[in-house]
Amino acid sequence: MMKLAIMNTFDFKKHLSEQPIFGYVQQAADALGVEAYVVGGYVRDCLLGRSTQDVDFVCVGSGIELAEKTAALISPNLKVNVYKNFGTAMFHFDGWQVEFVGARKESYRSDSRKPIVEDGTLEDDQKRRDFTINALAVRVNKDHWGELIDPFDGLKDLKSRIIRTPLDPDITFSDDPLRMLRAIRFASQLRFDINAGTFEAIIRNKERIKILSQERITEELNKIILSPEPSYGFKLLFAAGLLEYVLPELVALHGVEVIDGKGHKDNFYHTLKVLDNVAKVSDDLWLRWAALLHDIGKAPTKAFDPQVGWTFHGHEVVGAKMTRQIFRRLCLPNKEPLKKVETLVRLHLRPIALVKETVTDSAIRRLLFDAGEYLEDLMILCRADITSKDKSKVARFLSSFDKVEQKIMEVEERDRIRNFQPIVSGECIMYTFDLPPGRLIGEFKEAIKEAVLDGKIKNDFDQAFDLLLTLAKEKGLTPKKSKEEVKAWWQEQQALKQQEAAKRN
Known part of the structure; x- marks a missing residue:
């Protein structure tokens, strides 16, 4: 992995002069007669060569007053957001997020991380910073323009690539x-x-x-x-x-147990390898969460069989259930992100199981249907899940997996199964037989869906409706409307849905 290079020389005087925001703060601070500094992450990131437009200013005085004076110099219409309880203020300017605070010192009670805050000096403010690399400050007053203040050797720690606290x-x-x-x-x-x-x-x-x-x-x-x-x-x-x-569920995956000379791999380190593999190809937070949780069900499902060794039967199903519990406990989003991670955890074995010459189109159609919009992410996860110290073994498996992906693409191109809904809907069934909502409607829909996935019929109105009539006859039901009437009604409903979709877009 490429490491960030520390800037051996960085001209803060020149850098500050190139960005108008620093000039405005300098004018405001000098007019108010207060010391003002750029602090923390912005200074650190400049020295690391990282681009950012999120900048914090500390002044020995009122941060709110400095913010308002700076904003007035920029434009009389520039809105300043003031947070009096915290003594801070911020505004946005030309793509920059600019925050101001007065220098302060802090003390803490043992039962809370919320500090008791008092006005302080720059030294007090730097002492309260978490790490030396975040305690760097650069003066922006005219008489000390671009002067770096580094009381805790933060620059040295940056060059040594060390995280260290300024104080005890x-x-x-x-x-x-x-x-x-x-x-x-x-x-x-x-x-x-x-x-x-x-x-x-x-x-x-x-x-x-x-x-x-x-x-x-x-x-x-x-x-x-x-x-x-x-x-x-x-x-x-x-x-x-x-x-x-x-995340104690992840810790539970750590370690290797051996019985009768048979051991399993360390699923903790395997999981981290899968996470890194995904990280190499995707910045998607929820796909990375799926990688982290994909084997989370292995600890509770681990069992030893004298004939075959260690097994983890059903760990993908158990893992999907655990995912929902983990998301709730960690206060992670419980709608689309949860649905995505839960689906990927539950299905992560399915594509790998298709690495066989005898795989059927029906099995692929079912995978396409179950994965839906998450298919591409599922394939990334499955490729990442192929880990071994034997590189030739990984290469062979990936080669077989290429064939699976090609087969999936062919079936999807032909049958358009992904995200499909049975063309004969529940409303259509109720309209045909004058039936109220109920279990029988669901049974008919499920039977039609299964027939499509099995390749027995196409997802076509005529074929699906003919199957519906056959199923109804077996139940002793007689349609109340002709096929032509139902088809005309169905076409009208489709047109209305298209109009509604066009309005939304």
Whole structure:
């Protein structure tokens, strides 16, 4: 993986002069007679060569007053969002998100990560920063334009690729345990190491994570999952003992059990390998979540058979159910993202099972129907799931998988099964027989769907309606309308649906 290069020389004076926002802040700060600084992530990212238009300013005074003065210099119509309870203000300007706060010092109670805040100096403000690489500040006043203030050797740590706290890490993490997750998240995003003393303090303070809200934990977890090589972050979470609190179901996959000389692979490290494989080809957060959870059902389904060794029968079904529980606990979105991840976990074995010469078109049609809009993501996940230290074995399996994908494309091109709905709908069945909604309607629809998936009929009105009449006759039902009447009504309904869809678009 390519690592970010640290800028050996960076001319902040020149850089600040090239962006109008810094000039406006300089004018406002000097007019108010306050010290003003660019701080934190923006300074860090400049030194890392990372592009960003999200900038934070700290002043020794009122951040709100500085924001309002800066905005007035830019335009009398520029809206400033003020948050008096936090002493902060922000506005958007020319693609920039600009935030202001007064320098402050903080103290904490043991039962909360919310600080008691007081006005402070720049030194106080830098001391409260989580890591040395985020405690860098650059002066924007005219007399000290572009001057870098680095009291904790943050620049040295950037060059050494180290995450380290400015002050005693035990106090830092005990005061605000979210910083433990942020340390691992920054390490994962930047591919930095965590200083030994800092990491040991995370281990000592891991139980403090219990006071955090689930939303804040999940926010950091998502950022780790989206990092270039997410396995690194999860290995750090595991080594620190934090993963037990964040995602214990993943910890349960760790380890290899051996009975009668037969062992299984370590499903924890296999899962992380699959996650990395997906990360190489997709930035989709929910596809990455599916990779992380695809084998989550293996721990509760693990069993030993003396004849065949270790089995995990039905782990994909159990895993899909666990996915719903995990999403609820982690406060993850419970609609489309959950549906996607749940579907991918449940189906992740299906395409691999098609790597046989005898695979039928019916099996492929059923996969197309069940996967629907998630088919491409499912195929990415399945390719990522092919892991082995034997590279020739992986190559052979991937070659076979290429043939499966080709077969899937051929069947889809011919039959258009993906996302299909039986052309004879429940409303059509009720109209034909003057029936109310009920179980029988569902049985007829299911029988027609199965016939289409089995290739017995096409998803064509005439063929589907003829099958419906046969099924109804077996139940002793007589249609109340002729085929011609029903077809005319059906065509009218289709036209109305098309008109409604056109209006929505």
